[in-house]
Structures are given as C-alpha cells and as structure tokens.
Amino acid sequence: MPGVKKCLQEAMAIPGAIGASIVDYTTGFPVAMTGAAPNEDHEAAAAGTADVVQAAQSRSLFVSAVPHDLLEDLIITTAGGYHLLRLVPTDFDSRLVLYVWLDRLRGNLAVARRRMQTLAEQLVV
Amino acid sequence: MTPAKSPGPAGLLTRVAGERRTGALVVGGTPGGTVYLAEGQVTYAESAAAPGVGELLTASGRLAARTWQAALDAGSARATVGRLLLDQGHLTQGELELCVLGATYDAAYFALAAGTAAFHEGVRHWLGDVVSIDAAALNRESGRRTRLLNEIIANPRIDTAAVIPVPRPPRERITLTAAQWELLVHADGQRTPADLAQLLGRAGFATIQELRRLAALGLIEQPRARATDNPDFVRLPRMRGASAPAHRHAAPESPAAGVSIDLSIDVPLDGDTTRTRATPAPAAALATAAPASAVSTSAVSAPAVSAPAVSTSGDPPAERPRLDRRKPGAKLPKEIAAEPPQPHSGTDEVLLKRIRTALRALR
Numbered sequence: 001m002p003g004v005k006k007c008l009q010e011a012m013a014i015p016g017a018i019g020a021s022i023v024d025y026t027t028g029f030p031v032a033m034t035g036a037a038p039n040e041d042h043e044a045a046a047a048g049t050a051d052v053v054q055a056a057q058s059r060s061l062f063v064s065a066v067p068h069d070l071l072e073d074l075i076i077t078t079a080g081g082y083h084l085l086r087l088v089p090t091d092f093d094s095r096l097v098l099y100v101w102l103d104r105l106r107g108n109l110a111v112a113r114r115r116m117q118t119l120a121e122q123l124v125v
Numbered sequence: 126m127t128p129a130k131s132p133g134p135a136g137l138l139t140r141v142a143g144e145r146r147t148g149a150l151v152v153g154g155t156p157g158g159t160v161y162l163a164e165g166q167v168t169y170a171e172s173a174a175a176p177g178v179g180e181l182l183t184a185s186g187r188l189a190a191r192t193w194q195a196a197l198d199a200g201s202a203r204a205t206v207g208r209l210l211l212d213q214g215h216l217t218q219g220e221l222e223l224c225v226l227g228a229t230y231d232a233a234y235f236a237l238a239a240g241t242a243a244f245h246e247g248v249r250h251w252l253g254d255v256v257s258i259d260a261a262a263l264n265r266e267s268g269r270r271t272r273l274l275n276e277i278i279a280n281p282r283i284d285t286a287a288v289i290p291v292p293r294p295p296r297e298r299i300t301l302t303a304a305q306w307e308l309l310v311h312a313d314g315q316r317t318p319a320d321l322a323q324l325l326g327r328a329g330f331a332t333i334q335e336l337r338r339l340a341a342l343g344l345i346e347q348p349r350a351r352a353t354d355n356p357d358f359v360r361l362p363r364m365r366g367a368s369a370p371a372h373r374h375a376a377p378e379s380p381a382a383g384v385s386i387d388l389s390i391d392v393p394l395d396g397d398t399t400r401t402r403a404t405p406a407p408a409a410a411l412a413t414a415a416p417a418s419a420v421s422t423s424a425v426s427a428p429a430v431s432a433p434a435v436s437t438s439g440d441p442p443a444e445r446p447r448l449d450r451r452k453p454g455a456k457l458p459k460e461i462a463a464e465p466p467q468p469h470s471g472t473d474e475v476l477l478k479r480i481r482t483a484l485r486a487l488r
Contacts, residue, residue, distance in 0.1 A: 003218035004226070024227065026331045027273065029266050031226045058302060090220065091187035093176075093327045094227045123219035 007123050008034040011100050014115045016107025018081070020100045022088065025050040031096065038083075038101065049099050052076070053085060073113065080104050086116040090124050098123075134160075134242040135264050141165070141244050142260030149248035150236075155285070156319065158236025161250040166257035169225065169250045172235035174284075174319040175329030178228045178252060184326020188215060201251040208253055225255045230266060231328045237267045270330055277337040284333045286348035288312040288321060295343040304335050309344065 004022060011020035012035055019035035021042055028050030033042040056062045057071055064070075074085040082102040090096065098120050102112055134152045138160060141150060145165035152158050158172030171177050179197070182188040192215055200206035207225070210216045216224075274284075290312050301309070304327070311321055322332040339345045 004222045007219060022223070024230070026328070026334060027230075027266070027270055029230065029269070031223065031230075088223070090223060092181040092185040092220075092224055093325075093331070094181075094223060095331070096223060096227075123223070124217060 004032045004123070005034075007098075007119055008032055010119055011098065011116065014100060014102070014107075014112050016082075016102040016105070016112070018101045018103055020098070021046060021049075023049045023053075023097050023099055024095060025053040025097050026095045036101070045099075049085060049097060053087070053097055073116070075109065075113070077109075078104070082107055082109055082112065084109075084112055084116055086113075086120045088120045088123060134237045134240060135267070137242045137244060138162075138167075138237065138260050138264060142167070146244070146246065147249070148244055148246040149250070150242055150244050152236045152240040152242045154240030156235045156238075157240050158232055160233055160236055160263075161248070162260070163249070163254050163257065165260065167229065167233070167260050167263050168254045168257060169252055170229045170232035170236055170263075171250075172232040172329070174235040174322070175228065175232040176323050176326055177232070178224050180323055181224055181228060181326055181328075182216075184324075187220075197251070200253070204249045204251050204253045206252050207255040222256055225252065226258070227328060229256065229258060230263065231330050233263050234267045234270050234330050237264065238271070274334060274337055277334070278341040280337070280340065280347055282348040283337050283340050283345075284318055287315055287317050288336060289314045289346040291344055291346060299342070299344065302335070304331065305339055305344075308332065308335055308339065312345070 008020045008022070011017060017035065019033070019037050019042075021030045021033035021037070023030050023046040028047035030042045030046040033046075037045040038048075039045070052074060053071075056074055062071065071087055073087065076083040076085075081104045084100045084102065086098040086100075088094075088096040088098055098116060100112065100116060102109075134150065138150055141148070141162060142165045147163050148161075150160040150162065152160070156172050156174035158170060158174075160170040161168050176184065179193050183190045183193050188210075192210075196206050196209045196213070196215070200209040207221055211218060211221060274281075288308070290309050307325055307327075308321055311324060316324070318333050318336055319329065321327075322329045325332075336345065340347050
C-alpha cells in the first residue's frame with residue numbers, strides 16, 4: 001500500500017515515462033507531481049487535464065447509459081508522445097485522475113495502461 | 126500576537142511559512158477556519174464550510190463512525206490519529222494522503238478567503254503530519270479557485286445563502302450531472318451550501334462550484350442583497366445600563382477601604398515627621414510608620430505588598446448588574462455574596478492587627 005509519492009515513483013518507472021501527476025479534476029489542480037510536464041508547467045497541464053476529463057464525463061457522447069459503466073481512462077496520442085489519464089476510484093469524495101506522459105518511441109501503450117490500472121487501484125485499496 | 130494580525134490571512138500565511146514556524150493560523154469571521162503549519166509547511170486546514178477528513182471518510186461509508194471515533198479518542202492527545210488509522214489497517218497510505226490533501230486544499234480556500242487572522246505558535250492538529258504542502262502553492266490555488274467560480278457566475282452570495290431550487294425549470298429539457306442531482310434532491314430551502322457539503326460528505330468547493338453552475342443554468346434561486354443586510358436600516362435602542370455608571374463610581378472605593386484606612390492611620394502618625402506625605406504607596410507609608418513601633422520594617426512591608434492586589438480584585442464588581450431591592454437583612458445573591466469577604470481574608474487581618482499593636486505601643 002504505497003503513498004502518493006511512491007505511486008508517482010512507480011508511474012515514472014513505466015517504460016518511456018517522462019512525467020506523472022495526480023490531478024484533482026474539479027479544480028484542475030495537481031495534488032502531487034513529478035518529472036516533466038508539457039510546456040514545463042504542471043499547473044497548466046493539470047488545468048488542461050481537468051477540462052478533458054470533465055468534457056469526457058459530461059458530454060453525452062462518452063457517458064454511458066448503463067449503470068456503473070463509468071469512465072476508466074482517457075488516452076491522447078500525439079506525434080511525439082502518449083498522454084494517459086486514469087481515474088482514481090476513491091470511496092470518499094474526491095475527483096482524482098492519475099496522469100502519465102510517455103515518450104512515444106520508448107513507451108508501450110498497452111503496458112503503460114495496465115500498469116496505471118494497477119497503480120490507481122493499489123493507491124486506494 | 127498584535128503585529129501578526131495586520132495582513133490578511135493569505136499574507137500572514139506567506140509570512141509565517143517564510144519564517145518556517147510551527148503552529149496554527151486561526152482565521153476569524155465567516156466561514157473562517159484554521160491552517161496548521163509544521164516548520165513552514167502546511168499540514169492540514171479546516172473550515173466550517175468544508176467537511177474535514179472525518180466527515181469525508183464517514184459520510185462516504187469508507188470508515189464506520191465507530192472506527193473513526195475510536196481513532197480520535199486514542200490518538201487526539203498525541204496527534205497520531207492519522208498514524209493509528211494506517212497502523213490498524215483501516216486506510217491505506219495513499220487513501221489517507223489523498224483525503225488529507227483534498228480536505229486541506231478545500232478548507233484552505235474558505236479559511237484564506239477573508240477575515241482576521243492570528244497565528245498561534247506551537248499548536249498541532251490531532252491528525253498528525255500526514256502531508257506537507259507548500260504555503261505559496263496553497264495561496265495560489267485558493268486565488269485560482271476564486272477566479273474559477275467567478276468564471277461560472279460572479280455571485281458570491283450563492284456560496285453562503287440557503288439553496289432554494291426554482292419551482293419550475295426555465296426550460297423544457299434539463300441535463301444534470303450526478304453531483305448536481307444530489308444537491309437539488311437535498312436542497313430543502315433551508316440548507317446552506319456548507320450544510321449540504323457536510324450532509325453529503327462532498328468537498329465544500331466542489332459543492333459551491335456545482336451550485337454556481339446550477340445558478341447559471343437558472344435551476345436555483347440567485348440570492349440577492351436584502352434590505353436587512355444594511356445595518357443602518359433600523360437602529361435598535363441601546364441596552365439600558367443605567368445602574369452601571371453608578372456602580373463604577375462606588376465600586377473602586379469600597380474594596381479599597383482596607384487600604385485607605387491604612388493611609389488615614391498613617392497620616393496623623395507621620396504628621397510631625399512631614400516627609401512621608403509624598404509617598405503614594407501604602408506599603409511605603411507603612412514602612413515609615415514601622416520604626417516608631419516594635420514591628421520590624423520587613424515584616425510590615427511584606428503583607429502590605431498584597432494591598433494593590435486586593436484593590437485590583439475589587440474592580441470586577443463595576444461590571445455587575447444592579448441588584449434587585451431586597452428586604453433589610455436579607456442575604457445577597459450567592460454569586461455576589463461569595464466575593465466581598467475576599468479582601469478581608471488572611472493578610473489584611475494580620476496587617477490590621479499589626480497596626481493596632483503599633484498604635485498601642487505609641488500611647
């Protein structure tokens with residue numbers, strides 16, 4: 001049962017990881033962060049992350065009508081990298097997302113996604 | 126802490142954090158709150174408008190109220206509540222950290238908003254140090270959150286006024302998020318945003334954020350400034366305290382009677398020596414009287430030191446309410462009757478006895 005810092009360290013151990021953070025997506029604030037961030041600004045990146053998650057959660061296109069079919073993760077790919085967003089399910093009220101930025105050449109999307117799933121679950125179980 | 130009060134809460138936080146101090150920054154006013162620091166790093170914050178760690182964990186059902194209370198009872202005194210919950214396996218490190226981080230940023234937004242701030246050195250929170258947050262980041266984030274709210278709709282009264290859903294939605298078809306639905310279902314026209322946040326175990330900021338969105342959608346009433354908010358609209362008559370000034374004049378004299386007796390005895394005594402008139406303190410006056418008697422100087426001046434203390438203890442009666450008319454010889458009310466014997470107990474009796482002995486010796 002790792003703490004927040006340990007969790008981010010393990011996220012950075014994912015092959016190709018450049019930066020990682022845990023973002024509160026109601027406010028768009030990075031609760032914890034490590035490594036690099038797009039444009040070298042973790043806070044701006046977090047604000048953008050929050051917008052993306054909120055868009056995905058509130059727009060009907062992505063919202064499932066099936067009960068408990070909740071949003072799990074979002075993957076954005078660019079020519080140079082992968083941006084992975086994994087929702088952290090906590091029992092208490094919080095709206096957190098684990099964000100990892102991967103280098104496209106060194107990173108493996110499938111591996112990273114599985115590792116992030118484990119990390120997000122370990123953090124709160 | 127008068128010098129620490131001058132800047133606002135945010136300014137004071139920056140200062141105490143810069144000085145790497147440990148203690149609690151208490152912010153008065155509404156909602157007010159407290160920010161706890163350990164060596165300049167923020168460890169926790171609480172505010173009436175934001176549910177604390179305990180409320181978040183128990184309202185969500187993550188912890189049984191019993192479990193939380195047991196940890197609180199066992200760990201409060203030594204500030205180890207957080208550690209206890211981890212050691213007993215009720216929470217994981219990650220959960221506790223995330224919960225405390227969320228609660229701290231949430232409460233700090235309310236605590237740092239406005240109000241009079243004072244720093245209390247050395248105060249620790251019972252939770253213990255679970256996280257450490259940079260004070261500058263906390264300040265910056267609180268400011269950013271204010272802007273976020275104003276971008277939705279710039280009406281800060283929504284954050285504090287009772288939430289009243291509109292009787293009829295302004296459109297045929299409305300879409301709500303889960304959080305908005307929860308709020309509308311529980312808004313009964315009486316509950317304030319803070320009440321709803323506590324009730325639902327939702328973060329205070331997230332609650333008012335959703336409420337502002339609801340207001341922007343026209344689904345809850347927008348509170349307006351009322352005429353009664355203006356303090357000058359109706360001026361109530363002042364409370365009548367006619368008896369107070371009369372007491373204020375009378376009171377300082379009666380308890381000081383023991384002292385003034387000493388002086389009046391003294392003055393005729395030293396009339397022929399003519400040099401003690403200028404000495405203001407009864408202790409000094411008595412000391413000059415002593416050589417004439419068999420009593421030693423030190424023995425007299427020692428009990429006389431208590432005389433100023435006696436006269437100051439006689440001051441509180443000035444604030445007493447006026448007593449009802451009583452029958453002659455009736456006893457005083459208990460709370461007042463208990464006080465007057467105090468000036469005459471112990472040392473004064475000794476003092477009077479010595480003065481009497483001194484007088485007798487002079488005859």
